[in-house]
Amino acid sequence: MAGNLVNLLADLQDKEVLELVQQRLDAGEDPLKILEDSRKGMEVVGERFAANEYFLPELVFSGDLLKQVTEIVKPHLTEAAETKRIGKVVIGTVSGDIHDIGLNIVDFMLDVNGFEVCNLGVDVPVETFVDKIKETGAPILGLSGFLTPAFEVMKETVEAVEAAGIRDKLKIMIGGGQLDDDIRKYARADAYGKNAMEAVALAKGWVGA
Amino acid sequence: MNNGKKWADLNWEEKREERFKQWLNPPVTFSSPEAEKSYRERVIRFIRAIKLEEPDRVPVMLPAGNIPAYLAGVNLKTVMYDYDELRRAWRKFLHEFDTDTFIGPGLILPGKVLEAIDFKLEKWPGHGLPDDIETYQFVETEYIKADEYDKLIKDPSDFWLRTFLPRAAGACKAFEKLPQLTAFVGIPVFYVAHFADPEIQSAFKTLMDAGNETMKWMAAVRDVGQESLEAGFPALGGGFSGAPFDMIGDMLRGTRGIMMDMFQRPDKLHEAMERLVPIALDEAVAGANNSGCPIVMMPLHKGTGGFMSNKQYETFYWPTFKKLLLGMIKEGLVPMPFAEGNYEPRLEIIRDMPRSSMIWWFEHMDMARAKKILGDNACIAGNVPVTVLCTGKPQEVKEHCRKLIEVCAPGGGYILTGSASMDRGNPDNLRAVMEAVKEYGVYKK
Numbered sequence: 001m002a003g004n005l006v007n008l009l010a011d012l013q014d015k016e017v018l019e020l021v022q023q024r025l026d027a028g029e030d031p032l033k034i035l036e037d038s039r040k041g042m043e044v045v046g047e048r049f050a051a052n053e054y055f056l057p058e059l060v061f062s063g064d065l066l067k068q069v070t071e072i073v074k075p076h077l078t079e080a081a082e083t084k085r086i087g088k089v090v091i092g093t094v095s096g097d098i099h100d101i102g103l104n105i106v107d108f109m110l111d112v113n114g115f116e117v118c119n120l121g122v123d124v125p126v127e128t129f130v131d132k133i134k135e136t137g138a139p140i141l142g143l144s145g146f147l148t149p150a151f152e153v154m155k156e157t158v159e160a161v162e163a164a165g166i167r168d169k170l171k172i173m174i175g176g177g178q179l180d181d182d183i184r185k186y187a188r189a190d191a192y193g194k195n196a197m198e199a200v201a202l203a204k205g206w207v208g209a
Numbered sequence: 210m211n212n213g214k215k216w217a218d219l220n221w222e223e224k225r226e227e228r229f230k231q232w233l234n235p236p237v238t239f240s241s242p243e244a245e246k247s248y249r250e251r252v253i254r255f256i257r258a259i260k261l262e263e264p265d266r267v268p269v270m271l272p273a274g275n276i277p278a279y280l281a282g283v284n285l286k287t288v289m290y291d292y293d294e295l296r297r298a299w300r301k302f303l304h305e306f307d308t309d310t311f312i313g314p315g316l317i318l319p320g321k322v323l324e325a326i327d328f329k330l331e332k333w334p335g336h337g338l339p340d341d342i343e344t345y346q347f348v349e350t351e352y353i354k355a356d357e358y359d360k361l362i363k364d365p366s367d368f369w370l371r372t373f374l375p376r377a378a379g380a381c382k383a384f385e386k387l388p389q390l391t392a393f394v395g396i397p398v399f400y401v402a403h404f405a406d407p408e409i410q411s412a413f414k415t416l417m418d419a420g421n422e423t424m425k426w427m428a429a430v431r432d433v434g435q436e437s438l439e440a441g442f443p444a445l446g447g448g449f450s451g452a453p454f455d456m457i458g459d460m461l462r463g464t465r466g467i468m469m470d471m472f473q474r475p476d477k478l479h480e481a482m483e484r485l486v487p488i489a490l491d492e493a494v495a496g497a498n499n500s501g502c503p504i505v506m507m508p509l510h511k512g513t514g515g516f517m518s519n520k521q522y523e524t525f526y527w528p529t530f531k532k533l534l535l536g537m538i539k540e541g542l543v544p545m546p547f548a549e550g551n552y553e554p555r556l557e558i559i560r561d562m563p564r565s566s567m568i569w570w571f572e573h574m575d576m577a578r579a580k581k582i583l584g585d586n587a588c589i590a591g592n593v594p595v596t597v598l599c600t601g602k603p604q605e606v607k608e609h610c611r612k613l614i615e616v617c618a619p620g621g622g623y624i625l626t627g628s629a630s631m632d633r634g635n636p637d638n639l640r641a642v643m644e645a646v647k648e649y650g651v652y653k654k
Contacts, residue, residue, distance in 0.1 A: 098337075
């Protein structure tokens with residue numbers, strides 16, 4: 001039964017997933033267990049995405065499905081669901097850039113791989129990154145940017161982190177549309193990731209997971 | 210025209226020859242006999258590349274985006290609002306840079322017009338973006354809901370006027386109140402009466418004023434265009450188009466919306482895309498007719514390698530896009546898709562087109578693979594990394610050009626350009642592109 005929900009979610013069988021969740025709730029099962037299975041299902045989605053079996057449409061669809069499951073389960077929760085997290089990552093699209101498709105894929109992939117992700121959204125001012133890193137103590141910063149202006153702004157963002165005296169304990173990865181390793185050097189970031197899976201691999205490497 | 214044959218009776222290659230002739234003979238007086246000679250040489254260079262023949266040398270599309278503004282000491286914001294400065298900046302660029310084709314400032318949208326109509330689809334410097342940012346940017350969201358496909362499918366014009374436009378431009382909000390204007394009952398008072406509504410009248414008044422303002426901007430764009438032709442630099446952008454999937458995904462439903470639709474209402478999505486094909490085709494033909502250049506630029510977005518699988522591409526993206534491409538080719542146009550992102554997984558799919566009928570411009574691409582798989586079918590263009598153009602040294606740019614020419618030029622069918630355009634940075638990097646092509650890109654007779 002449990003394995004069933006994991007597989008159904010991973011296979012994006014939306015009707016069956018929602019029916020089974022309802023059945024399990026009706027049978028009085030622990031809602032936390034249902035959420036845990038759903039999380040495992042999403043992990044499989046993430047794995048398939050990494051293996052080029054799934055693409056953006058499947059991520060979008062499974063994300064929506066998970067949201068529906070959570071909404072059904074939520075009223076039955078008596079205690080807050082807490083999953084163990086392997087590390088914190090602050091991410092955002094740099095100032096002057098309003099693109100977030102890639103940013104949100106990275107958010108998704110980090111999340112299903114066990115990271116606590118603080119997604120600051122788009123057009124994030126340099127100071128907001130600095131404040132958030134100080135506030136959360138996150139050891140990893142992910143900067144996203146789609147357009148050429150991001151080259152300069154990434155550099156400025158890294159410099160601001162240096163100026164704030166928090167660069168030593170921080171690993172910075174960059175990614176997005178026009179970026180490459182040349183810009184990583186230019187901006188003095190620690191790594192460039194070509195896609196969301198590389199972001200996960202980098203983050204895992206840094207937290208030693 | 211063509212031995213007296215009617216346009217409709219010409220095949221696509223004959224139509225294209227007619228359009229090439231027009232492109233070779235623009236209605237201008239060249240500034241000198243040398244300018245006229247250079248103009249023809251440049252156009253022929255492109256035509257031969259398109260036909261997969263070896264020209265005198267590899268043609269270049271200089272990857273210059275909004276950089277003319279910065280080289281003139283101003284920024285994008287200034288030239289979006291001050292048409293004299295727009296004219297001055299692009300003229301300066303025209304006279305200072307050697308190139309095979311000159312890109313006029315037609316995509317530097319007039320800020321006052323965008324403000325006047327309260328345009329929601331873009332943010333630009335000083336209007337949602339920092340003052341000194343060098344690009345304007347598209348605002349993607351679900352402008353139409355999933356259950357509104359039927360309106361688009363039933364009557365795209367009506368949908369555009371009464372559903373989309375009121376959301377895309379605040380000034381057109383009142384159009385929501387318009388009745389269906391296709392009043393086949395034929396009694397005029399029914400629809401004429403609605404034009405008494407003060408809000409509708411005010412919307413039209415705003416559009417009329419915005420139209421006048423647009424004419425001022427257009428005069429500047431036209432001056433620069435005219436001057437560049439006279440100086441011997443052909444235009445390459447004969448119009449704009451795109452893929453039906455992107456038209457719906459970018460502008461109407463957003464990425465999230467259209468990807469949900471692929472699962473939840475695939476039939477509606479297909480039907481809507483089909484509905485757009487003839488409309489987009491008319492638009493592309495009109496653009497090319499108006500400009501006298503048959504090459505139609507088509508920026509592509511959501512069909513890129515990382516976004517969808519080949520199966521999804523072949524199911525949702527390619528069929529209507531291909532239909533539009535074939536329609537354009539049949540009218541003698543040369544589609545030039547700019548494939549953003551990584552199009553490598555698509556090479557085998559997109560080669561299924563008439564030989565030498567189009568130009569594929571790639572962003573991230575192993576150009577050796579593109580040459581191998583697509584090179585005997587279509588002219589390819591690209592892809593000096595824009596990162597190197599913006600942050601590298603001229604020598605590095607030159608080296609990238611040299612390698613690209615080595616791999617892509619043999620046999621013809623190659624245009625040297627950037628992976629994207631440069632909006633800011635060292636102008637010597639642009640000069641390095643021309644230097645490189647003259648040094649390495651000459652075909653031996």
